[in-house]
Amino acid sequence: MLDDRAKLLLKALVERYIADGQPIGSRTLSRASGLELSPATIRNVMSDLEELGLIVSPHTSAGRIPTAKGYRLFVDTMLTVQRDGLQAPALPAEQPQKVIANAAHLLSNLSQFVGVVMVPKRSSVFRQIEFVRLSEKRFLVIIVSPDGDVQNRVIFTEVDYNASQLVEAANFLNANYAGLAMEQVRERLKGEVERLRGEVAALMQAAVNVGSENQSDEADVVIAGERNLLAVSDFSSDMDHLRRAFDLFEQKTQILRLLDISSQAEGVRIYIGGESHVVPFEELSVVSAPYEVDGKIVGTLGVIGPTRMHYDRMIQIVDITSKLVTNALSHRR
Incomplete structure (x- = not known):
């Protein structure tokens, strides 16, 4: 537990370091905190904070900088977010993919810094399905979702089909299975083989298989602004830090895992680098929030930047963008 004096000094140190990016000495901290304390008293408090793992002294300086643990205490107990009239342009209610891309750039x-948006998995429920012959044994499957989203899939079959067979297959699927998930249709079709002519059943099974496989793997993340990190002194002065950050963006797997975890909680969440396996680099922090469609959480978005970021401003940016995405996707329906 920290006393009020120690908390005030830690808060002043974190805020000053975020603003300047330079290790904070006792004289600077005395002026920043506004406390009438002797340099010796401040040094003693800083020594206590260092023993608690909240600040650390870089090898090249007598000043101190916050650790991930120090940032966490600051964010959880000392951060005050003031609404400063942040203006963000509305996102038009376009196709979901366009909304997601626009949100990442916003x-x-x-x-x-870097904007990331988790693409929601598309519903595997279909409203209508049609077949178009492209060439011998090659067909286009057109799948229309309940909200009007259209997906096209190309399938290859062992035998060729004529126009009447394509219509027969589409009519059977639309009449009997519209409104069901592709996985359900696939299972039910297995029991329908006896009732259907074998070649048409095989066509339908192939279409449903490719539809469900593509939709189940649909989750992805859109990333924008990676090059912004080149202008951040914390990274530009250390190529190893920068390389590790770009490796993270290239892999995407860990970012997806992080956003998936974030979608399970309401409101803005802050992940300080080095705290967990999800954000494995002490130099990075993530501010995230879920977004909804018609009251249901379908994905997460956020900002990835250095641990030395203005968290109050990032919270506002992420919060307002999540609301803009929610409005754009919900009003599209």
Whole structure:
């Protein structure tokens, strides 16, 4: 437990370091805190904070900088978010993919860091399905979702089909299975083989298989503004830090895992680098929030930047963008 004096000094140190990016000495901290304390008293408090693992002294300086643990205490107990009239342009109610891409660029532009948006998995429920012959044994499957989203899939079959067979297969699927998930249709079709002519059943099974496989793997993440990190002194002065950050963006797997975890909680969440396996680099922090469609959480978005970021501003940026995405996707329906 920290006393009020120690908390005030830690808060002043974190805020000053975020603003300047330079290790904070006792004289600077005395002025920043506004406390009438002797340099010796401040040094003693800083020594206590260092023993608690909240600040650390870089090898090249007598000043101190916050650790991930120090940032966490600051964010959880000392951060006050003041609404400063942040203006963000509305996102038009376009196709979901366009809304997601626009949101990632908006996050990047407003934060000057990296914007990330998790693409929601598309529903595997279909409203209508049609077949179009492209060439011998090659067909286009057109799948229309309940909200009007259209997906096209190409399938290859062992035998060729004529126009009447394609219509027969589409009519059977639309009449008997519209409104069901592809996985359900696939299972039910296995029991329908006896009732259907074998070749048409095989066509339908192939279409449903490719539809469900593509939709189940649909989750992805859109990333914008990676090059913004080149302008951040914390990274530009250390190529190893920068390389590790770009490796993270290239892999995407860990970012997806993080956003998936974030979608399970309401409101803005902050992940300080080095705290967990999800954000494995002490130099990075993530501010995230879920977004909804018609009251249901379907994905997450956020900002990735250095641990030395203005968290109050990032919280506002992420919060307002999540609301803009929610409105754009919900009003599209």
